[in-house]
Amino acid sequence: MDTFFKQLINGISLGGIYALIALGYTMVYGIVKLINFAHGDVMMVGAYAGYFVLRAMGATPFGFCMALLAAMFTCALLSLVIERCAYRPLRSAPRLNSLITAIAVELILQNLMRVLPFVGPNSRPFPTLASKTYRFITPSYPDGLISISTIQIIVITSSIILMLLLTFLINYTRTGKAMRAVSYDMGAASLMGINVNRTIAITFVIGSVLAGAGGVLYATAYPQIEPTMGYIPGLKAFVAAVLGGIGSVPGAMTGGVLLGIVETLVKAYVSSRYADAISYCILILMLLVKPSGLLGKKQIVKV
Numbered sequence: 001m002d003t004f005f006k007q008l009i010n011g012i013s014l015g016g017i018y019a020l021i022a023l024g025y026t027m028v029y030g031i032v033k034l035i036n037f038a039h040g041d042v043m044m045v046g047a048y049a050g051y052f053v054l055r056a057m058g059a060t061p062f063g064f065c066m067a068l069l070a071a072m073f074t075c076a077l078l079s080l081v082i083e084r085c086a087y088r089p090l091r092s093a094p095r096l097n098s099l100i101t102a103i104a105v106e107l108i109l110q111n112l113m114r115v116l117p118f119v120g121p122n123s124r125p126f127p128t129l130a131s132k133t134y135r136f137i138t139p140s141y142p143d144g145l146i147s148i149s150t151i152q153i154i155v156i157t158s159s160i161i162l163m164l165l166l167t168f169l170i171n172y173t174r175t176g177k178a179m180r181a182v183s184y185d186m187g188a189a190s191l192m193g194i195n196v197n198r199t200i201a202i203t204f205v206i207g208s209v210l211a212g213a214g215g216v217l218y219a220t221a222y223p224q225i226e227p228t229m230g231y232i233p234g235l236k237a238f239v240a241a242v243l244g245g246i247g248s249v250p251g252a253m254t255g256g257v258l259l260g261i262v263e264t265l266v267k268a269y270v271s272s273r274y275a276d277a278i279s280y281c282i283l284i285l286m287l288l289v290k291p292s293g294l295l296g297k298k299q300i301v302k303v
Contacts, residue, residue: 005146007268008261013152013221015260016159020214021237022244022252023166024207030183030247031203032091034098038082038105039211040234045078045109046071046212047219047229048119051126059127068158068216075212079204087204088197106231113227123226126219129154155217162213163253166206170249179203183247232276236263239283245293254294 021043028036050067057063086105090098114121131150170176178199181189190196218233219225236259244255259279266275286293 003268004265007264009146009148009152011261011264012257013155013260014264015240015257016156016163017214017218017221017256018233018237018240018260019253019256020159020162020210020217021233022241022256023163023249024211025238025241026244026246026249026252027179027203027207029241030249031179031186031200032087032098033095034087035102035238036087036204036207037099037102037234037238038109039207040230040232040237041106041109042075042078042082042208042230043211043215043218043234044113044225044227044230046075046208046215047126047225048113049074049212050216050219051124051225052118054127059129061129063127064129064154064216064220068213071212071216072209073212075208075215076205079208080201083201083204088200110227110231119227121227123224123229126223126225128220128223151220155221158213158217162210166210166249169206175199175202236279239279242283242293243286245295248293248295251293251295 021039024039024042025036028034028039050071053067053070054063057066082105086101087098090101113119129151133147133149134153135147170179178189178194179202181192181194182196182199186196189199214233214237215230219229237256240255240259241252242255243259244251244253246252259282262282263275263279266272266278270278
């Protein structure tokens with residue numbers, strides 16, 4: 001039982017990170033119907049930004065907060081450049097063009113980080129905060145039924161706060177209303193006076209800010225970074241977005257947490273070699289059984 005609860009905490013921690021990254025996928029897809037495969041590598045850039053700040057300021061709580069802010073700011077600027085230079089010129093082109101461009105941007109970011117002299121192709125240890133483990137003891141389990149580390153508390157708490165802030169922004173702010181209007185009907189939103197280009201750019205920025213935070217949290221939980229580190233988490237986050245219903249913000253959150261829990265339980269009770277395969281099997285089954293995802297809505301397309 002103690003192993004189950006330990007893995008459950010690990011799964012919630014990992015799932016919170018997947019959810020943050022998946023939100024970027026689902027927000028961009030919900031507005032411009034683009035699968036931004038470069039999103040995982042934006043997360044990687046955020047992890048490196050946090051790394052350099054922690055190296056300069058030290059692995060302290062204040063340094064971690066500054067690393068988080070630096071990662072989010074760096075990823076926000078990067079998203080503006082990518083959206084303006086790579087995606088906006090292709091907005092009226094067939095979707096396949098944008099998809100190929102997203103893959104190209106992914107490869108450019110990976111290889112650019114490899115050749116930068118202050119980054120390089122080799123992996124680096126990520127500075128982490130000093131961690132302490134807390135145990136919840138009961139008479140039946142004197143060794144602690146549930147144990148949770150400081151790092152897990154930070155990851156879970158940060159993920160929850162960021163997701164709540166996003167929910168508030170989307171549902172209760174003018175920017176969020178504009179995003180929902182553009183997602184529903186871009187042409188009608190433009191006629192109603194909404195600046196579509198600015199709204200789409202803001203959507204990219206918000207998604208990338210969450211990815212930057214997710215990169216620092218992921219590197220904190222798994223303290224090693226390299227230029228290709230965003231590929232697998234980005235792919236898992238895409239699976240989470242599809243699982244929850246791509247285009248649905250609550251779906252991305254739900255899918256991320258569920259995927260993280262399933263992955264850690266498989267590693268604990270089956271084998272770590274099958275964890276990735278089972279994640280992708282879940283994606284295939286979801287597409288076969290309920291293509292719209294757990295919380296997604298069916299869309300009627302005229303032909």
